[in-house]
Amino acid sequence: MPLVIPKGWPKPVYDFSKNPLTKEGFELGRQLFYDPILSRDSTISCASCHLQATGFTHVDHDLSHGIDDKVGTRNSMTIMNLAWSKNFMWDGAVNHLDMQPLAPLSSSVEMDEKLARVIQKLNNAKKYKALFFSAFNDSLATGQKMLLAFSQFTLHLNSSNSKYDKYIREEAGGTFTDQEKNGLQLFRKHCASCHPEPLFTNQNFEKNGLPIDPTLNDLGRFTITRMPVDSFKFKVPTLRNIQFTFPYMHDGRFKKLREVLNHYTETDELKAQIVLSSNEKADLIAFLLTLTDNDFLFDKRFGFPKD
């Protein structure tokens, strides 16, 4: 089941030659994604904070919570179009998609489990023996195989069938209203330098003028690079399915898109001041809603695996 690269999209970053996609690998990854066996006390699965219907993020939670109801310091990120992603996490701490699951797995406020113990649990589970065998022709679970299977699943979580995509491809269902067309023009003028089409992220780390939350003191990318220039910089997230990925920003401080736009027109810390009238904000939001991709949000292949 090779990945279909949407027309006009760049070449994926992920090296598929090292992890050829198979139906069986995808299925193993999907089972792992929805299984709380990954956490210390079998209470938290990946899906606890990454729900499909909301673009695989934790809806309604500014800061995501994990094991023992412990609260983290950031809003969980969305999971989509990761084959094109050059780095992962709000601060880019993770350098390869394969290694991403290790972070929540071992975080003391998320799953708080050791990889070696997870592998032990998987090897003791009859269900996984069969799944690993069908995916890798070897029933023994290892860290490498588990991580490759996770990538097999997440690499398929691709969103490219929104109303916006149909508009660009001039397909049925892609007719924009005048308001949406105006919103797209405004978007291209004011937002596209950081959120360029078609991925709606430039994949960089940017400082967007948010005042620091003194209870979190999150320095963002600086935490990883230790370079002062990276202070308060966070990864530019994709805007696809933004209608459902609220709350917004790395700490989920904004609940509504209008609040996000108000921040961008009020801050004086951007390279160029963004000026938008109230009507223009409404148009811009109308455009952002065209990025909703129901085919992706309700694709049964990505949902909880019912036996």
Place this chain on the structure above:
Amino acid sequence: MSIKPGILLFILSYFAYPATAQLSILPIFDGRPIAENTWYVSTKGDSVQFDNIRFYLSNIQFEMDDNTWIKDTVSAHLIDVFEPASLHIITQKIDLKRLKTIHFNLGIDSLINVSGALGGDLDPQKGMYWAWQSGYINLKIEGRSPLPLRIFYPHHLCF
């Protein structure tokens, strides 16, 4: 309590076998072989005991007398000082009479560090991978010292 860099030494030696070369590692501290449950005195006069010493030897290459280089078929070996089997690395066939130099890295290079999920000794389940920030732990030293407090000290290094 700090361990002065350089006091942990590794002796590399090799023995001729009909088909393969064996690289043996003898970890020593202050001239004495490192053993479990044994007290050593550091150059600063602190008593130290080691519970866990693990590190990677990677990119082993044999430079021959005709200036050709022969690469080890395994990219990295995880050495556990208290796992005797890991202290002997069997490599491919080498003509020892023509061997000039052995080259190796202590730790993992930047290329392997960005290569995604790897297996064998590089499988993250070996406990030599940092989860919160991508990258291998090159060298891990854990142990204890009675002075000034009875503390457990882990030193995990990357470059």
